[in-house]
Amino acid sequence: MEASLAADFLGIQMKNPLVVASGILGTSASVMERCAREGAGAVTSKSAGPEPRTGHANPVTLAWNGGVINAIGLTNPGCREEVPLLRETHRRLRALGLPLFASLFAPSVEAFGEVARVIAEAEPDLIEVNISCPNVGSEFGTPFSATAKSAAEVTAVVRKAVKLPISIKLAPNVPEIGRIAQAVVSEGADAVTAINTVPAMLIDAYAGKPVLKNATGGLSGAAIKPVALKAVWEIAQMVSVPIIGTGGISCGLDAAEMIMAGATLVGVGSAVALEGPAVFSRINRELEAFMTQEGYPDLASMRGKALPQK
Amino acid sequence: MKTTVNHRSLGGIMRPYRVANVLRENETTHTLLFDGRLPEAQPGQFVMAWLPEIGEKPFSIHANIPLALTICDVGPVSNAMVNLQVHDRLWLRGPLGNGFELKGSKHLLVGGGYGAAPLSFLAEEALRQEGEVVACLGAKTKADLILVDRLTSLGCELRVATEDGSEGSQGLVTEVAQEAIDAFQPDCLYACGPTGMLLALADFCQQRGLPAQLSFEALMRCGVGLCGSCELPEELCQRLGLPGGWLVCHDGPVAMIG
Numbered sequence: 001m002e003a004s005l006a007a008d009f010l011g012i013q014m015k016n017p018l019v020v021a022s023g024i025l026g027t028s029a030s031v032m033e034r035c036a037r038e039g040a041g042a043v044t045s046k047s048a049g050p051e052p053r054t055g056h057a058n059p060v061t062l063a064w065n066g067g068v069i070n071a072i073g074l075t076n077p078g079c080r081e082e083v084p085l086l087r088e089t090h091r092r093l094r095a096l097g098l099p100l101f102a103s104l105f106a107p108s109v110e111a112f113g114e115v116a117r118v119i120a121e122a123e124p125d126l127i128e129v130n131i132s133c134p135n136v137g138s139e140f141g142t143p144f145s146a147t148a149k150s151a152a153e154v155t156a157v158v159r160k161a162v163k164l165p166i167s168i169k170l171a172p173n174v175p176e177i178g179r180i181a182q183a184v185v186s187e188g189a190d191a192v193t194a195i196n197t198v199p200a201m202l203i204d205a206y207a208g209k210p211v212l213k214n215a216t217g218g219l220s221g222a223a224i225k226p227v228a229l230k231a232v233w234e235i236a237q238m239v240s241v242p243i244i245g246t247g248g249i250s251c252g253l254d255a256a257e258m259i260m261a262g263a264t265l266v267g268v269g270s271a272v273a274l275e276g277p278a279v280f281s282r283i284n285r286e287l288e289a290f291m292t293q294e295g296y297p298d299l300a301s302m303r304g305k306a307l308p309q310k
Numbered sequence: 311m312k313t314t315v316n317h318r319s320l321g322g323i324m325r326p327y328r329v330a331n332v333l334r335e336n337e338t339t340h341t342l343l344f345d346g347r348l349p350e351a352q353p354g355q356f357v358m359a360w361l362p363e364i365g366e367k368p369f370s371i372h373a374n375i376p377l378a379l380t381i382c383d384v385g386p387v388s389n390a391m392v393n394l395q396v397h398d399r400l401w402l403r404g405p406l407g408n409g410f411e412l413k414g415s416k417h418l419l420v421g422g423g424y425g426a427a428p429l430s431f432l433a434e435e436a437l438r439q440e441g442e443v444v445a446c447l448g449a450k451t452k453a454d455l456i457l458v459d460r461l462t463s464l465g466c467e468l469r470v471a472t473e474d475g476s477e478g479s480q481g482l483v484t485e486v487a488q489e490a491i492d493a494f495q496p497d498c499l500y501a502c503g504p505t506g507m508l509l510a511l512a513d514f515c516q517q518r519g520l521p522a523q524l525s526f527e528a529l530m531r532c533g534v535g536l537c538g539s540c541e542l543p544e545e546l547c548q549r550l551g552l553p554g555g556w557l558v559c560h561d562g563p564v565a566m567i568g
Contacts, residue, residue: 025555027538030547034555046538058366058387059358061532062403063320072537204401206326207362273320273534276560 003291004298005284007041009242009265010165010190012099012125016041016284017259017299021246021269022103022128022169023047023072025277029089036098039281042265043093044101047074047130048082048119050111056135056214062202067221067248068270069200071135071214074105079118086122099125103169105133107140112154113161120162127164128244129154129189132171132196134218145171145196148183159188167191167244170231172198172224177231178238185239193244193267194231198224221270224248229261236262236307250279252286259299260306319350320534321403324360327377329398335380335456339424340392342400344377351377353432354409354500354525354564358533360401364390368530370428370502370563371405380427380456406533407563410523412436414497419445419466420487420511422503423454428525430460432500437465444469444494448483448503452476467494484510491518498523505546512550512567522567524550528558535560 005016019042020026020035026046035043055075062069076082082102090100102124106112116127131154132145144150155168168184170177172195181192197218202211210216228247235243245258246267255266271279296302327344334340348357351374359379360366365387372378379400383392394400410432417436419429426447436443443466449455450473462468470478471486479486484507491499491514501511502525515522528540540558542565547556550567 024536025538025557028541028544028555030544031538031541031555031557034553055531058531059324059360061534061536062323063532063534063536064322065320068534068536070532070536072531075531075537075539202323204324204326204362206399207324207401209362211324211360211362213365270536273532273536276535276557277555 001297003288003296005288007265007299010126014041014099015097017255017265018280018283019101019244019265019267020044021267022130024269024272026103029085029092032089033092033096035277035280036093036096038277039284040098040277042099042101043089044103044128045082045086045089046076047103047105047133048076048079048115049074049105049107050079050115052076052078052081059212062211063270063273067219067223068273069202069212069217069219070197071212071217073135073214074133079104079115083118083122086119086124090122090124101126101128103128103130105130109144109153109157113157116158116161120164124164126191127158127162127166128169128193129158129166130169130196132169134171134197134199134216135214143171145180146174148180151180152183152187155184155187155189165190167193169193169196171196172227172231172247178234181235182238185241189241191242191244192235192239193246194235195224195228195247198227220247222248222250225254229257232258232263233261233306236304249283252283252290255283255287256290256302257306259302260304262304262307264303319405321358321406324401324403326399326401329394329396329400330376331396332394336453338392339380339382339456341372341378341380342394344400347374347377348402348405351405352409353435354428355405355407356563357402357404357406358530359391361387361390362401367391368533370525371431372427373431373434380424382424403533407559408561410500410525410564412439412441413521415441416494416496417441417443418487418490418494418496418499419443420483420499420501420503421445421447421457422483422507423449424456425503425527426457428502429500430457430464433461433464433466443467444490444496446471446483446487446490448472448486450474483507484514487511488514491520496520501525509546509549515568520568524565524567525563526558526565527563530559533559
């Protein structure tokens with residue numbers, strides 16, 4: 001019998017567990033619709049903040065076989081402009097049977113509440129709260145994901161601002177990500193997304209200079225898969241809410257491993273670079289083939305398999 | 311519409327090249343020849359060129375043996391690049407995107423303004439395969455034309471139009487291209503230039519049932535299909551029969567029409 005890829009995420013029924021990660025092609029209704037048509041199970045929009053931002057100047061991205069490094073710098077039209085874009089995207093995704101996750105960020109704890117209230121007008125299926133972008137530190141200071149205290153403060157403000165389900169997106173570069181997950185869940189987070197990119201930089205030896213215009217950026221792709229697996233594996237042992245496991249997933253086996261680490265859904269981002277949005281249907285095919293071959297009838301039977309037995 | 315994926319790469323990290331020669335195309339446009347070549351570059355593909363602490367911009371590939379880029383001074387980054395001297399360094403990642411694919415043996419090339427840059431690489435390849443090439447070049451004035459001598463010396467039949475009539479026939483290159491379609495009966499049209507020119511050619515080719523390969527320009531940031539900056543507007547996709555969410559850097563820059 002063929003395995004089922006159907007996923008139940010906070011009561012949202014999805015065709016498969018693959019989510020277009022925030023920051024990847026989440027910039028227009030047409031491009032998000034394309035990801036849906038090419039096999040994604042859900043789509044996350046690019047993070048919107050309180051005001052429009054052009055982001056950083058080029059170079060903003062370098063891709064090579066080990067991964068991708070980027071410092072796009074949260075380019076977005078501002079949350080008010082984002083609402084009609086999200087509404088139109090939601091209409092198109094709904095027609096295809098897919099949920100829309102809306103990502104947002106803000107420069108202060110209070111502003112997170114305000115942005116969330118605006119974004120909620122578009123009624124996305126989930127609000128993903130980006131407290132972990134590594135590329136705006138010079139403007140915004142330390143990411144809110146750095147400590148359990150600041151992560152919890154943002155969660156509490158957003159929880160109070162909106163009734164919609166919320167997921168908090170955590171950063172990997174912390175000593176105890178499980179405790180931070182615990183703190184955001186205790187303030188009302190319905191889910192946790194892990195991980196954001198890993199702070200990193202490239203220097204060109206011939207130039208003797210950093211390559212990214214922003215000097216530093218976030219590392220993603222194959223290079224960070226082991227980092228993401230460990231983060232999800234730790235979080236899954238600390239909280240019982242669903243986890244969107246994201247980081248370096250590029251094939252069906254990667255997705256299976258992420259689910260075995262405890263993830264309910266699997267974010268896919270940098271893998272889009274090599275194949276385009278067609279990567280989603282390939283990962284789904286490979287995941288289904290693996291599950292069928294190994295005798296996993298559904299995602300639940302595989303979830304958390306790599307966790308320590310209680 | 312079909313999407314071709316040929317020789318796709320992520321371009322890798324930046325590789326430094328040195329300028330070996332500079333050819334002056336016109337007042338604002340120079341072709342830089344480099345001391346090396348790109349791996350596996352196809353006509354129509356592009357590179358992202360970087361000058362440390364100045365910036366990074368996309369450029370189509372003018373030639374690959376040796377590597378050459380045609381750069382027009384349109385802003386601070388291209389200004390710094392156009393002023394590079396022999397032995398100066400420029401860093402490149404690429405080749406990126408999908409290039410032209412030669413169809414049949416009679417090729418009509420159409421270039422508008424500095425958009426003509428990738429056509430000499432294509433002409434060279436077409437002639438190497440013993441195809442017949444007619445090239446139409448257009449610009450505002452004689453001084454804005456590029457590649458005229460280069461395409462002539464390669465052995466292409468050349469037709470030129472300028473808006474002020476200072477060289478070739480007075481008018482738009484699309485008019486010259488339409489005449490060339492009737493006279494030359496090409497197997498395929500290949501074009502690069504302003505969007506308005508490409509759309510006019512697309513309409514004309516669709517009416518004639520002539521396959522067209524149109525190379526689009528766009529604001530590019532990541533260059534590898536992640537950031538969404540270079541998405542072709544949805545109304546253009548519909549008009550050209552391309553799927554929505556078409557990305558110039560990933561699906562293009564060359565769109566295959568018909």
